[in-house]
Amino acid sequence: MTPQLLLDGVLLGSTIGLASIGLTLTYAILGFGNFAHGELLSWGAYLALPIAGLVSGALVTEPLGALSFGWPLVAAAFIAMALTGALAFALDRILFGRLRRRGGAMTPVIASFGASLALRNFIQFVFGPQPAYYSRDLQIAMPFGPFRVTPDQIVVLAVTAVLVVGVHLLLSRTHLGRAMRATAENPQLAQIAGIDIAGVVRNVWLIGGALAAAAGVLVGVTVQLSPGMGFDLLLPLFAAVILGGIGSVPGAVVGGLVIGLTEAVSGPLVGAEYRTAVAFLVLLVVLIVKPTGLFGGRS
Amino acid sequence: MTAVIETRGLVAGYDPGLPIVRGASIRVGRGELVVVLGPNGAGKSTLIKAIAGLVPIEDGSVLLEGRPITGLPAHRMIGLGVGFVPQTDNVFQTMTVEEQLRLVTASMPRNARRPALEVAFALFPDLARYRTSRNGSLSGGQRQMVAIASALLAEPKVLLLDEPSAGLSPKMMQTVLDKLLDIRGRGVAIVMVEQNVRAALAVADRAYVMVEGVEQHEGTAAELLNDPIVAQLYLGRRGSAA
Numbered sequence: 001m002t003p004q005l006l007l008d009g010v011l012l013g014s015t016i017g018l019a020s021i022g023l024t025l026t027y028a029i030l031g032f033g034n035f036a037h038g039e040l041l042s043w044g045a046y047l048a049l050p051i052a053g054l055v056s057g058a059l060v061t062e063p064l065g066a067l068s069f070g071w072p073l074v075a076a077a078f079i080a081m082a083l084t085g086a087l088a089f090a091l092d093r094i095l096f097g098r099l100r101r102r103g104g105a106m107t108p109v110i111a112s113f114g115a116s117l118a119l120r121n122f123i124q125f126v127f128g129p130q131p132a133y134y135s136r137d138l139q140i141a142m143p144f145g146p147f148r149v150t151p152d153q154i155v156v157l158a159v160t161a162v163l164v165v166g167v168h169l170l171l172s173r174t175h176l177g178r179a180m181r182a183t184a185e186n187p188q189l190a191q192i193a194g195i196d197i198a199g200v201v202r203n204v205w206l207i208g209g210a211l212a213a214a215a216g217v218l219v220g221v222t223v224q225l226s227p228g229m230g231f232d233l234l235l236p237l238f239a240a241v242i243l244g245g246i247g248s249v250p251g252a253v254v255g256g257l258v259i260g261l262t263e264a265v266s267g268p269l270v271g272a273e274y275r276t277a278v279a280f281l282v283l284l285v286v287l288i289v290k291p292t293g294l295f296g297g298r299s
Numbered sequence: 300m301t302a303v304i305e306t307r308g309l310v311a312g313y314d315p316g317l318p319i320v321r322g323a324s325i326r327v328g329r330g331e332l333v334v335v336l337g338p339n340g341a342g343k344s345t346l347i348k349a350i351a352g353l354v355p356i357e358d359g360s361v362l363l364e365g366r367p368i369t370g371l372p373a374h375r376m377i378g379l380g381v382g383f384v385p386q387t388d389n390v391f392q393t394m395t396v397e398e399q400l401r402l403v404t405a406s407m408p409r410n411a412r413r414p415a416l417e418v419a420f421a422l423f424p425d426l427a428r429y430r431t432s433r434n435g436s437l438s439g440g441q442r443q444m445v446a447i448a449s450a451l452l453a454e455p456k457v458l459l460l461d462e463p464s465a466g467l468s469p470k471m472m473q474t475v476l477d478k479l480l481d482i483r484g485r486g487v488a489i490v491m492v493e494q495n496v497r498a499a500l501a502v503a504d505r506a507y508v509m510v511e512g513v514e515q516h517e518g519t520a521a522e523l524l525n526d527p528i529v530a531q532l533y534l535g536r537r538g539s540a541a
Contacts, residue, residue: 175405178394182402185391188353191373192383193402193449 003146005264011153011222013260014160016233017253019215020240021167022088022208028184028247029204030100035112036091037212038230038237039119044084044213045220045229046123049132052076066151068135069221077217081210088209089202091115097201116231124227132225156218163214164253167207171249176203184247235276236263239283245296254294258282301365302326303488304350304381304457309359311349318357319345321512325490327457332479332489334499334520336529337509343492344386346509347459350490351383352376364456378406382450386461386492389446392435396426396445399434403452419448422481440471447478457488464495476502500524 023037056072063070095115099108141148171177182190183200191197212230219229236259243258244251259279266278286294305326312318320342327333335343348354350361352373360369363379376383391399400419404412420427423444429437434445443463450458463479464472472495480502483489493499500506500520508516508529516529523529 175402178398178402178405181393182391185393186388188373189385189388189391190402191353192351192377192385193399194374194377194406194453195402196372196374 004148005268006261007147007149007153009261009264010257011156011260012264013257014157014164014253015215015218015256016236016240016260017256018160018163018218019212019233020237020244020252020256021164021249022204022211023237024241024244024247024249024252025180025184025204025208027241029180029187029201030096030108032096032100032105032108032112033238034096035109035234036115036119037112037208038232038234039116039123040084040088040209040212040230041216041219041233042123042225042227042230043087043119043216044080044209045216045225046127046132046227047083047213048073048076048080048217048220049127049134049225051079052134055079063135063137066139067155068137068139068152073134073217073221077214080217081213084213084216085206085209088212089205092201092205116234120227120231127225127227129227132220134220134225150222152221156222159214159218163211164249167211167249170207176200180204236260236279239280243283243286243293245293248293248295251293251295258286258294302362303329303331303364304490305362305365306346306350307360307362309346309349309361310357311345311354311359312357313345313354315355315357319354319512320349322359323509323512323514324359325507325514325517327488327490329456329488330483330486331504332483332491332502334503334506335490335492335509335514336496336499336506336523341509342512343509344461345512347383347461347490347492351381351459353383377403377450377453377455380453380456381459382453382455382457383459384443384446384450384461384463386463386465390434390437390442390449393433395431395433396437397430399445399449400452403449407453415452415454419452422451423448423478438471439466440468440474443467443471443475444478447475447482451482451487455487457490458482460489460491462492462494464493464498472498 019041023034026034052072055075059071059075061070061072095111096108099111139150139152141150171181179190179195179200180203182193182195183197187197216230239259240252240255244255262279262282263275267275270278307324309320309323310318311320323346335346337343345354349356352371356370360367363381368379400416404415407415425441426444426448429441434442437445463475467475476498479489491499500523503520505519506523507514508523516523516526518526
């Protein structure tokens with residue numbers, strides 16, 4: 001095993017962890033696994049593509065230092081996060097919210113499959129099936145201790161760390177965060193404590209969608225954009241959520257890192273086509289030992 | 300005298316057309332501790348949950364100091380002065396004592412939050428020692444204190460409690476009841492659903508006995524203790540109380 005594999009695993013795992021924060025919060029608070037969550041990642045990545053083009057007239061388009069992108073993509077990422085948060089909220093208002101009130105427990109889950117298909121195909125219809133890129137500039141990896149790392153990869157790790165710490169501070173230090181934790185644990189008691197559940201749900205969709213979009217842009221920066229990029233990460237996202245414990249933000253991040261590292265390290269040992277299977281084997285072993293996940297307190 | 304909390308012909312239940320409370324009318328005044336008694340399934344807990352906005356109301360009305368609050372969402376009740384303490388799952392297990400109390404104070408003006416917390420800790424000195432402990436690590440009695448303190452933080456006009464003695468040791472139950480007497484002494488109206496009839500009537504000013512969703516008997520604690528029907532049905536005695 002080379003140190004480089006560890007770095008690759010951390011890169012993949014941190015992106016999975018970031019994107020799974022929204023999934024674990026909606027899973028815990030609304031009680032259903034949203035299979036369309038991966039598409040929010042794709043939408044965020046693809047929304048940033050034309051927006052970067054639109055804002056490039058108003059901003060310096062030269063790449064930032066050694067990075068492959070400039071200020072237009074930075075601005076576009078923030079706008080894409082806001083728009084994807086709004087998309088997630090709209091999905092809940094139009095689809096999931098109505099089904100939660102009227103249908104059974106499984107109805108929103110099945111509907112999320114349909115929403116996933118529709119969202120993915122819409123991207124393919126607009127942007128085509130071919131991969132797209134924010135930049136076609138080649139980046140040279142630099143030696144960094146025992147690793148070789150590109151400047152873009154360093155930024156991806158730094159941005160992910162900042163966003164994860166930001167979400168942690170939001171949940172632990174603010175009233176909104178405490179209200180979200182309270183609603184996830186006991187919605188009825190949260191209402192008794194004066195918390196407007198509808199407001200919490202609205203914020204969970206906005207924040208979850210925005211974080212998925214950020215993860216999508218980061219994947220787009222380091223890999224490429226493709227209509228199936230979110231769907232390809234869907235199972236690892238769910239694995240991270242379940243491994244970390246449903247509703248736990250630190251759990252989702254750690255779960256993502258475990259999944260990412262396992263995939264990266266096992267690739268050379270069992271072959272790239274089986275590395276996801278190894279990650280799920282680790283998930284099964286952890287759940288047998290601790291059925292509520294690494295950070296889950298309740299079954 | 301205007302009651303602090305009053306229900307008039309309240310009809311409420313979880314499923315439309317299948318009411319559990321079927322026309323209940325109760326009145327509780329300022330500084331009065333009223334117990335709602337009755338057999339299992341009589342609708343006691345559903346009645347106070349409906350008052351608190353947690354169960355849909357099909358008919359009738361709920362009045363707070365004469366003003367209708369019927370069917371308002373539960374999250375608005377604490378701000379209006381209606382505190383509710385559920386029977387089970389009444390604390391957030393993953394939060395510390397102080398985090399749970401801060402949830403309630405968040406809706407107060409910024410300069411009123413810290414004093415409100417200190418008043419709660421003064422009323423429940425044990426909680427001050429455990430303010431950084433997670434609720435999940437507390438005993439049943441300590442959790443009940445956290446739940447009552449949470450409901451009291453917003454200075455409610457009426458406090459609704461669903462079986463506050465459930466699962467508590469006799470000593471801790473007495474501590475909780477003594478605390479409720481203290482709270483009543485501050486002018487708060489208290490409505491308490493309780494299965495432990497003797498302990499409840501020992502501290503209550505009045506009581507209602509509910510049967511099949513309607514209050515069937517009403518009287519002072521002493522009257523009900525000496526009512527042969529109530530004694531036979533709910534106190535396990537034949538004839539009048541000894």
